[in-house]
Amino acid sequence: MSMLHTVDVDGLLTLMNPADDPILERMEDQANREGFPTVGHEVGAFFRLCARLMDAESVFEFGSGFGYSAYWMAPAIGPAGQIVLTEVDEDELDQARAYFEQGGYADRAVFERGDALEVIDRYDGPFDLVHLDHENERYLDGFETVREKVSQGGVIVADNVLHSGEAMSPADLRAVLDGARTPDEGSSLAGIAEYYTHVTNDPEFETSVIPVGEGIFASVRT
Template sequence: MTVPDDVETFAATVGPRPDGVLREMDERAEATGFPTVGPAVGGWLQQLAGFVGAERVFEFGSGYGYSAYWFARALPDDGEIVLTEIDADELDDARQNLAAGGFEDIARFELGDAIDIVEEYDGPIDVVLIDNEKDRYVEAFEAVRSKVPVGGCVVADNMTAGPFSFEEIHRLVVDGGDSVNDMATGVAAYLEHVRSEDAFETTLLPLGEGLAVSRRID
């Protein structure tokens, strides 16, 4: 399930205003079909980083830097946003986009597998965005969980839609059914995993294609 366009537009209108760089990235996404979280969710990522008082954000999968740009707008001048990407061309585009917004001093760009890369970063990591291969979401969570301090949060995209239908993920999570879609199965396994974690409290933010927000409470 995706949020109706009019609701998504309303949420984006109420939320933080995008600047010229973000508008250009939105135009690129619309023209090419490149998947981004969109401005309504982007505004929430910026807000979440502000709520947490984040100083470091780490992304599992960054594309051309769209979500990272929203995060960067909430970080202090001595903060850090770590972008990871397996596509070198997309990472180069992300570097250009973050620089265009004046965030080159706080952005770190890592080419390769984010699950390997995160091992190089000691905590604390205040906010994490998981948006890599859906069947590796649990692996990504386990790779970073010990670095997230109490009060920090792990955000995972594509909880209600994306490479599968809402009906399929609903059947898996709510009804306990089966699926032949590995990506839907991976998301369902992730939700079951984080919901069973006593140290994290998880809620669903039903904007875009659905975000699971897991706040560390212990």
Template sequence: MRAGNRTLVERSEAPDPRWGEVDGYIRDKLLGDDAILTATLAANAAGGLPDIDVSPAQGRMLHLLARMARARRILEIGTLGGYSTIELARALPDGGSLVTLELDPHHVAVARENIAQAGLMERVEVLVGPAAATLAMLDGPFDFVFIDADKPSNVTYLREALRLTRPGATIVVDNVVREGKLLDDASDDPRVTGTRALFDAVAAEPRLTATVVQTVGVKKWDGFLLAVVTG
């Protein structure tokens, strides 16, 4: 997803077909059919948005993490067409709210329509513009932050997330394994260098307790960084 510049997630390695089959099994057994989310993906495709949404299983994971955190105020950096936004907004209790940031005005228009069709516009505010500039104008605290935007800006987004959260808040960052390219310390790919810089920033930050969960599935091999603000 994109919120700061137009860098997309690359998918260079052929996936093991079993990854997608297992995702299908998870969907059939645990997620079921969801007409709103299916329509959201269809609207994104019709609108020409890139196919870089989280998978259904990952979207449900985000929903559950937000519920486990008992989040009443959620910040999302990188809206795209609103798929993850809908899953996160559904986790909010009555009176809860979500602010989501997106660079591309066309993506914002698609996302707002999808969110409206999901009946969630009263809970969600979609802001358009470069995320770093928008973040600087926001006030906290947020209970849960999901970062899924341009990777070169990950450290900036992390710093803003720390400014805008409280002790006990949850921060989740997507696309941090990058098909193993994370290990390439000689890479000149800004998505890789931005992700490696994120790891360095998290490791040096005493206010965070963090780990990474690697993932495989229809979105290939990647991972989520999970962190709790401890001080």
């Protein structure tokens, strides 16, 4: 359950999310069984909504795991669209490929094994939607490597920005941004605070905080 809203809101979000895709259910079962940190269904549904609202055709993801968040976006980009999944772990990426094949979305997906910050160099874009879900401390590097490749009106969404297990809470982040606390160098908290300060000062992007799941920053290229 998200720490960012009440039990009732959480229940309603669950009711409103499409549960009719057996592949998504299988992926959720796997995540629960293995304790794998996917974005969760409410963030997945939000990403799909973003992709539909902007008629996204091209998506790039930094850190795809076994494909859960990418799978949520896949139906929204249509058969002519392309979603690039990146993952350092070969086994995770193989599982993502298998899930996409079972769901009938493999034809619109590219599976890239390796460091997303290196993979992105091989792509020109433009990307309508970019998802940052690799190491928190490297979100800013991810943003900088991809910002010029984002289409006008395109969005970069960064996940886990308000909560990160024991490592960070919204109160921690506020304290750092208000100057009341200095985070440990190299920590998630330091990385997210640095990211937030940077993207909110980028004149080409407009950034909003979305309190779903563990929190999202959505930065639109204006």
